[in-house]
Amino acid sequence: MNLRQLRYFVRVIEAGSMTRAAEQLHVAQTALGMQIRQIEEDLGVALLVRHSRGVEPTKAGHLLHERANAILKLVEQTRRDVAECERDDSETIRFGITPALMLSIGTELAVTVRQQLPQVFLSMAEAMSHVLVDMLARQELDYILCYDVPDRSGLVRTALLQDDLVLASLPGPRPAGAPIAFVDMLDETLAMPEAGDTVRAVVARTAQELGLELTVAYEVRSVAAMKNLVLRGAASSVLPYFSIVDEVKSGTLDARPIVMPALRRTLFLACATSAGPFRNEAGLAGAVRASLTGLIAVLGPLAQPLWPRTA
Incomplete structure (x- = not known):
């Protein structure tokens, strides 16, 4: 007598009919009947009384039905308990990251976590920094990796690095990578994200401190869309260098450090x-x-790590 036979027997008793039980189990009625007869032969007792309306359990059948239910429930609970033992050390972490960082280090981070922390399931979501902060506050994320997280009650933050933004534009007659003064950058036709974004915020704050006006020609949330506007020659854009490093290397975009300040x-x-x-x-x-x-190496002088690093 095995678990499958016990399941078949329980279904026959609960259906009250070999025909209905066979339909519910998706097996042939003759095959089901053979399984029930094998149980009866193994136990040496009759388990069912067959009549025109279906079947009814004998006294032995009632006892087996009761015990079979208990056995099947115990088997299922044991399966869950054993599986839970394997998950005792596992942990799901909902991790938010900016789109530009996702493209630059997202794959490396996912692979590193899987290799070094196999017990961690990292569920990654991408959004602009200010959106990630709001998601963290609403407990939709467990950790976020983003820029200029505000110092507010309820948040614990660890500074990792500082990096300088660049002006992304089409290559021109000037030397590649030639610095541009902040005041001259404001004269460019600019594509930038919405006002809550950290890049937009640092540009707007700097302009206000210098008594200058920031004019945004194209307001878009997507880093990819901003790059496309620049590649089309419709605008320039203030971006982190690592988000355009491939285009800079191919010569399709120029990254100009912004200076003063x-x-x-x-x-x-x-x-x-x-x-x-x-x-x-x-x-x-x-x-x-x-x-x-690797990102710090790409940024070179544009980045300053904020944690102790060994050579």
């Missing part, structure tokens, strides 16, 4: 005080720093 942002890893604590938070922070190493 430089436009500098701070990258934070942040979480909410109401979340966790997570068992693997130290490992996650290490994986994030490891993933940023």
Whole structure:
């Protein structure tokens, strides 16, 4: 007598009919009948009384039905308990990251976490920095990696690096990568994200501090859309260097450092005080720093790491 036979027997009793039970089990009635007869032969007792209306359990059949239900429930609970033992050390972390960082280090971060923290399931979502901060506050995310996270109650933030923004434009007669003064940058036809974005905020704040006016010709949230506007020659855009490094290397875009003053942002890893604590938070922070190493190398003098690094 095996588990499949017990399931078949329970279904026959509950259906009250071999025909209905066979239909519900999607097996042939003759095959079902053979399974029931095998149980009866194994136990040496009759389990069913067959009549024109269907079947009814004998006294032995009632007992087997009761015990079979208990056995099947115990088997299912055991299966769940055993599976849960394997998941005791597992942890799902909802991780928010900006679109530009997702393109630059998202794959590296995902692979690093899987290799170094196999017990962690990293669920990654991308959005602009200010959107990620709001999602973290609403407990829709557990950690965020984004820029200029505000110092507010309920958030714990760790500064990782500072990097300077550049002006993305089409190559021109000037030397590639020639710096541009902030005041001259404001004379460009600019494509920028909406007012809440950190890039837009640092440009607007700097302009206000200098008594200058910021005029935005194209307001778009997508980094890809801003790059396309620049590639078309319709606008220039203030962007992190790592978001256009491939286009700079291919010669289709020019990245001009912005000076007098430089436009500098701070990258934070942040979480909410109401979340966790997570068992693997130290490992996650290490994986994030490891993933940023290549980005720092790409940024060169435009980046300044804010954590101790060994040679």
